Amino acid sequence: MPLAPSLIERYAAHLPITARTPRITLGEGGTPLLRARWLERETAIDEVWLKVEGQNPTGSFKDRGMVVAVAKAVEEGARAVLCASTGNTAASAAAYAARAGLACTVVLPAGQVALGKLAQAIVFGAKVVAVRGSFDAALAVVRDLAASGEATLVNSVNPHRIEGQKTAAFEVCEALGDAPDALFIPVGNAGNITAYWKGFVEAAAAGLSRSRPKLYGFQAEGAAPIVRGAPVEEPRTVATAIRIGNPASWRSAVRARDESGGAIEAVGDDEILAAYRDLARREGVFCEPASAASVAGLRKRAAAGGARGPRRVVCVLTGNGLKDPDSARAAAGGLVEVEATAEAVLAATR
Numbered sequence: 386m387p388l389a390p391s392l393i394e395r396y397a398a399h400l401p402i403t404a405r406t407p408r409i410t411l412g413e414g415g416t417p418l419l420r421a422r423w424l425e426r427e428t429a430i431d432e433v434w435l436k437v438e439g440q441n442p443t444g445s446f447k448d449r450g451m452v453v454a455v456a457k458a459v460e461e462g463a464r465a466v467l468c469a470s471t472g473n474t475a476a477s478a479a480a481y482a483a484r485a486g487l488a489c490t491v492v493l494p495a496g497q498v499a500l501g502k503l504a505q506a507i508v509f510g511a512k513v514v515a516v517r518g519s520f521d522a523a524l525a526v527v528r529d530l531a532a533s534g535e536a537t538l539v540n541s542v543n544p545h546r547i548e549g550q551k552t553a554a555f556e557v558c559e560a561l562g563d564a565p566d567a568l569f570i571p572v573g574n575a576g577n578i579t580a581y582w583k584g585f586v587e588a589a590a591a592g593l594s595r596s597r598p599k600l601y602g603f604q605a606e607g608a609a610p611i612v613r614g615a616p617v618e619e620p621r622t623v624a625t626a627i628r629i630g631n632p633a634s635w636r637s638a639v640r641a642r643d644e645s646g647g648a649i650e651a652v653g654d655d656e657i658l659a660a661y662r663d664l665a666r667r668e669g670v671f672c673e674p675a676s677a678a679s680v681a682g683l684r685k686r687a688a689a690g691g692a693r694g695p696r697r698v699v700c701v702l703t704g705n706g707l708k709d710p711d712s713a714r715a716a717a718g719g720l721v722e723v724e725a726t727a728e729a730v731l732a733a734t735r
């Protein structure tokens with residue numbers, strides 16, 4: 386049977402969808418779940434799977450939540466949507482607003498957004514404003530604007546975003562025939578770990594799985610407020626997508642951690658970049674640095690705990706590596722340029 390054409394239609398029974406909700410879609414959801422043999426060997430875990438969310442239409446998991454948030458905004462009569470973003474939310478909001486015929490404003494931390502994401506927001510026709518400050522400052526600004534009725538806020542504080550994003554947990558259960566033992570996921574503003582937990586709880590209740598996984602969330606060491614138990618004034622990490630010092634969904638992330646029996650821990654930029662490179666070279670999957678935090682976290686836990694523990698795990702790869710060409714360039718080093726002769730090329734590849 387062919388898949389229903391849109392995430393909203395496939396999961397309507399589990400989403401806040403009414404007869405009046407427009408069935409907008411850009412082909413979101415239904416992303417691959419890939420077996421990761423190299424990671425299985427390294428970690429001595431029986432099954433390691435990668436949920437490749439970079440295959441969504443704008444290249445990140447944000448599309449699952451954004452399609453629902455934008456459809457509900459249209460249903461409720463909105464003319465415009467608004468968000469703060471480290472980049473991916475902006476790209477997704479801009480695309481779905483264009484699709485639905487809404488205006489879109491995105492507020493970004495100046496100088497801290499990967500080039501591809503900035504390009505997406507601009508090309509999709511959003512009004513793009515960079516502010517001097519962090520993502521957290523940008524979020525405070527758009528919360529103010531939304532409160533004064535400027536536009537509908539489509540950050541993950543909008544509950545429709547969480548509803549849409551929880552569908553990834555359903556897909557994992559459908560693909561495996563049950564929930565995994567553990568799920569590894571990057572944490573920034575903490576909406577996604579919140580959404581996965583809601584999804585796994587509902588999947589178990591709906592009979593899509595017999596169990597619920599432990600959730601392991603990973604922040605970057607220089608941007609790890611939940612791990613440290615206090616907001617980080619000036620968050621720093623190469624993983625710009627998760628350069629967030631005061632996550633909006635902090636409390637629900639802690640709840641997901643505790644109810645599932647998991648943990649939220651920090652990984653260093655060096656560990657993130659090593660996972661980023663190895664995923665590309667050994668598994669053929671090009672994700673962005675923030676996404677590799679999930680795999681960095683799995684490797685770190687496996688190295689510390691040996692082979693005991695979960696037998697089947699899923700790592701969420703939240704965004705596509707193509708979004709961040711500067712990180713790729715930095716990881717690759719310099720390009721070799723030679724004369725256009727077979728000898729010169731052969732010599733350069735030796």
Ligand code: AN7
Nearest residue numbers: 470471473474573574575576577703704
């Ligand atoms: C690739 O786009 O916060 O913990 O403004 O882009 O749900 O915030 C992005 C976050 C992980 C963290 N991986 O997810 C934004 C934004 C990637 C991301 C996260 C983000 P949350």
